[in-house]
Amino acid sequence: MIIDGLTFLPTYDDTLEQNAEYLRQILPLMSKHKIATDPLNFAIFYEYIIGRNIGLNNELDALLGKQVVFTSELSAKLFKKYICDTSIDSLEKINHLLLQLINKTGEALDTTGEKASAATIDFQNQSKKLENNQDLPEIKIVLTEIIAGTKGLAETSMTLQTQLDDNKKEMQLLRQELAHARETAKTDALTGLLNRRAFDQKLNEYIEIHKQNDVELCLLILDIDHFKQVNDTFGHQMGDNVLRYTANLMKQHITEHHCAARYGGEEMAIIMPNTPLNKAMEIAEKIRTSLAQHPLKLKGSKKSIGKVTISIGVSSFKINDSIESLIERADMAMYRAKDNGRNQVMAENAI
Numbered sequence: 162m163i164i165d166g167l168t169f170l171p172t173y174d175d176t177l178e179q180n181a182e183y184l185r186q187i188l189p190l191m192s193k194h195k196i197a198t199d200p201l202n203f204a205i206f207y208e209y210i211i212g213r214n215i216g217l218n219n220e221l222d223a224l225l226g227k228q229v230v231f232t233s234e235l236s237a238k239l240f241k242k243y244i245c246d247t248s249i250d251s252l253e254k255i256n257h258l259l260l261q262l263i264n265k266t267g268e269a270l271d272t273t274g275e276k277a278s279a280a281t282i283d284f285q286n287q288s289k290k291l292e293n294n295q296d297l298p299e300i301k302i303v304l305t306e307i308i309a310g311t312k313g314l315a316e317t318s319m320t321l322q323t324q325l326d327d328n329k330k331e332m333q334l335l336r337q338e339l340a341h342a343r344e345t346a347k348t349d350a351l352t353g354l355l356n357r358r359a360f361d362q363k364l365n366e367y368i369e370i371h372k373q374n375d376v377e378l379c380l381l382i383l384d385i386d387h388f389k390q391v392n393d394t395f396g397h398q399m400g401d402n403v404l405r406y407t408a409n410l411m412k413q414h415i416t417e418h419h420c421a422a423r424y425g426g427e428e429m430a431i432i433m434p435n436t437p438l439n440k441a442m443e444i445a446e447k448i449r450t451s452l453a454q455h456p457l458k459l460k461g462s463k464k465s466i467g468k469v470t471i472s473i474g475v476s477s478f479k480i481n482d483s484i485e486s487l488i489e490r491a492d493m494a495m496y497r498a499k500d501n502g503r504n505q506v507m508a509e510n511a512i
């Protein structure tokens with residue numbers, strides 16, 4: 162399903178070699194658990210093997226551990242819950258309501274049309290009766306019939322107007338629901354940032370704009386340091402809270418023109434259109450220091466989980482850049498920040 166060029170299916174950017182490797186792992190696993198290799202199940206196990214969908218992996222581990230039978234209902238439930246999020250449900254609902262609305266409008270128009278045609282025939286017959294008619298009582302009867310017909314037609318037209326007004330209101334509600342579903346489809350549920358596919362789409366759009374105009378565009382890739390340790394020491398829930406906290410911090414430091422996204426598990430990204438590299442570095446530094454400044458505390462307790470830090474890589478758009486090359490340079494800068502001791506911001510290498 163596509164709305165405004167946005168697909169509701171996840172996107173994968175793994176190489177052919179990686180895909181082949183996943184396949185070598187997926188098929189024996191599905192076969193071991195006697196799971197049908199239909200497209201839905203395959204998508205579920207693909208996500209499981211690539212391991213970026215922690216919730217799915219936990220639930221699937223539990224199900225496989227209990228040797229639960231993989232019914233088509235269970236597959237559909239997992240697929241909707243972890244792969245295609247709630248947008249499908251909202252869109253199905255909107256689609257259904259829209260069809261109802263179209264049918265109702267069609268019926269109302271048909272009824273009005275039929276009544277108008279019948280009235281036209283009546284009026285033609287009545288006008289024939291009036292031609293050269295000198296009989297006053299008869300003329301009176303015909304005129305009374307014409308007045309009644311006109312009144313009926315006016316009522317039909319009023320009913321149609323009311324029906325169309327109601328439909329217009331319903332249509333406005335549907336438009337709002339659609340806008341909401343569109344937002345949900347672009348948003349990462351945990352952090353409220355843009356999700357990966359919306360990020361890819363936005364970056365593509367900005368690259369096209371920046372190719373045509375000589376203005377600067379920067380990309381930040383942010384990765385939480387030793388995040389596995391946070392999960393291992395304080396639990397996955399706490400890890401999720403740290404992700405949410407970091408995302409909120411990012412939101413506080415960027416402007417309304419910047420787009421912050423959850424790029425992967427514990428990796429985030431910010432697209433900064435119309436921003437020179439030194440300004441992007443300055444904002445990255447502010448995000449880094451405000452996170453590293455204070456140890457994070459467990460909610461409702463004085464216990465500290467220590468300082469959480471991030472490493473950030475920054476790249477700036479060059480005229481021959483593709484989406485991949487721009488991301489790669491920011492990624493490489495981020496890995497240099499990690500290699501250099503973490504908790505720092507690094508710009509791409511000068512070319």
Ligand SMILES: Nc1nc2c(ncn2[C@@H]2O[C@H](COP(=O)(O)OP(=O)(O)OP(=O)(O)O)[C@@H](O)[C@H]2O)c(=O)[nH]1
Binds near residue numbers: 385390398399
């Ligand atoms: N809580 C939580 N953890 C996640 C999520 N997505 C990914 N992770 C975890 O993030 C961790 C990433 O670990 P690594 O890639 O090994 O890197 P790291 O421990 O952050 O270490 P460095 O990046 O080298 O500093 C893994 O343990 C993943 O399970 C999520 O949505 N929630």
